[in-house]
Amino acid sequence: MIYTITFNPALDYVISVDHFEKGVVNRVTEEHIFCGGKGINVSAILKELGYESKALGFVAGFTGDEIVRRAQSEYGINADFIKVAEGMSRINVKLRSDEETEINGIGPKITDADLDKLFAKLDEMQMSDVLVLSGSIPKSISPTIYETILNRLQDKKIFSVVDATGDLLVNVLKYRPFLIKPNNHEIEEIFNVKLQGEEDLVKYAHKLQEMGARNVLISLAGDGSLLVDEHGGQHRLGVCKGKVKNSVGAGDSMVAGFIAGYLRNGDYKEALELGTACGGATAFSESLAKKDFIYENLRQLRGEN
Template identity: 85%
Template sequence: MIYTITFNPALDYVITVDHFQQGLVNRVCEEHIFCGGKGINVSAILKELGYESEALGFVAGFTGDEIVRRAKSEYDIKTDFIKVEKGMSRINVKMRSDEETEINGMGPQITDEDVEKLFKKLDTLKEGDVLVLSGSIPKCISPRIYEEILERLQDKGILFVVDATGQLLVNVLAYHPFLIKPNNHEIEEIFNVKLETEEDLVKYANKLQEMGARNVLISLAGDGSLLVDENGNTHRLGVCKGTVKNSVGAGDSMVAGFVAGYLNNGDYDEALALGTACGGATAFSYSLAKRDFIDECLAQLKGE
């Protein structure tokens, strides 16, 4: 079974405003509401690819109830979120205009007791399960929460997938996650370097492996993706061709596609291709990608 964790999910209120002007009344010309959160996004794409998963995390208030409702009605994914008593789940405003602007809400107050409930759920995971940890964590939770989870479960034969940044990512490497997905800029920040060539990318991916990561998947935005696998092989792919409509969820889609591709047959070339296709399909859609479009992007990458 695949499990995803979203520590701070949200309702994403996505609006389009023609030529936004600060300080004036602006009229919305298009609006959509989605249940947001990196783990939820991963679960949604996995469902499109035929893989069941269970979305875990924390929700609160009427917004939390709506997140759960939409996760089930829009994405048909199984959820087992912990209902937190204090506060409410976030509403994030994402405005598309001449520039993209985001305003993110605060989120609920998660207590030690709430975290312990999550730990007890995770204790039921067994060998062969996949656990996807993605995104930032609320300030009310220990900054070591990722480490604590991997340390608690490290001897159970679980495949850990971590999509995080900075020290949050670095600190889990000692627990040998199956997959990490930094982008080139995040690697530059971790090592305080400037990456200028593909050889530089491979060099620092190898350093991340020396620190404990098994597979390092690097997203390069318009330049495609690169994978250094646990067998020491380097895999490189370009991007799908299309018009970018949406930057939200593309990285999560890549993670989901890679996991599904690997679970299909254990082939890293196939995993990278499906991950890249999923990321591209979401980037070229106004919401998370659908299976038909993913298949189109995959065929394009394979030259079919």
């Protein structure tokens, strides 16, 4: 079984304004509402690829109810969220105009008792299950929560995937995560360096492996991606061709595609290809990508079109 955790999910209210001006009434030309959260996004793309997962996390208030409803009805995922008593799940406003602007909500207060309920669900994990830890965590939770979870599960030899930044990522490397997905800028921040080229990318990917990571997938935005796998292999891939409509969820889609590609036959090249196709398909869609479009991008990537 694959498990994902979204600690602070949200309803994303995405609006378009032709030319946003401060201090005056602006008329929205287009609007959409999505249930957002990195773990939810991963579960949704896995579902498109034929892999079931259990989406865990915390929700609160009427917005939390709507997140769960949309996750189930729109994405068809198993949303096993914990309802907490205080606060409400976030509404994040994403304004698309001459510039993109985001205003993110706070989220509910998560107590120790709420965390115990999450731990009880995670204790059901079996050997070789997959756990995806992605995104930031709310202020009401200790910044060591990722470490706490992986320490609790380390005897089960699960496949952990961590898509996070800074200390949240660095501090879990000792638990040998199966996959981490930093971008080039995050690597520069971690090591306080300025990367000069692909040799440097490989060099610091190996350093992350020395710190514990098994596989390091480096996303390079428009320049594609680089995977340094646990067997010493290096896999370099460009990007799919298309018009970018949406950046939200593209990285999560890449993670989901990589997991699905690897689970099929343990081939890292195939995992990177499917991950890249998923990320591209979401970037070229108004929301998360659908199955047919993912495989259309995969064929394009392989030169089969």
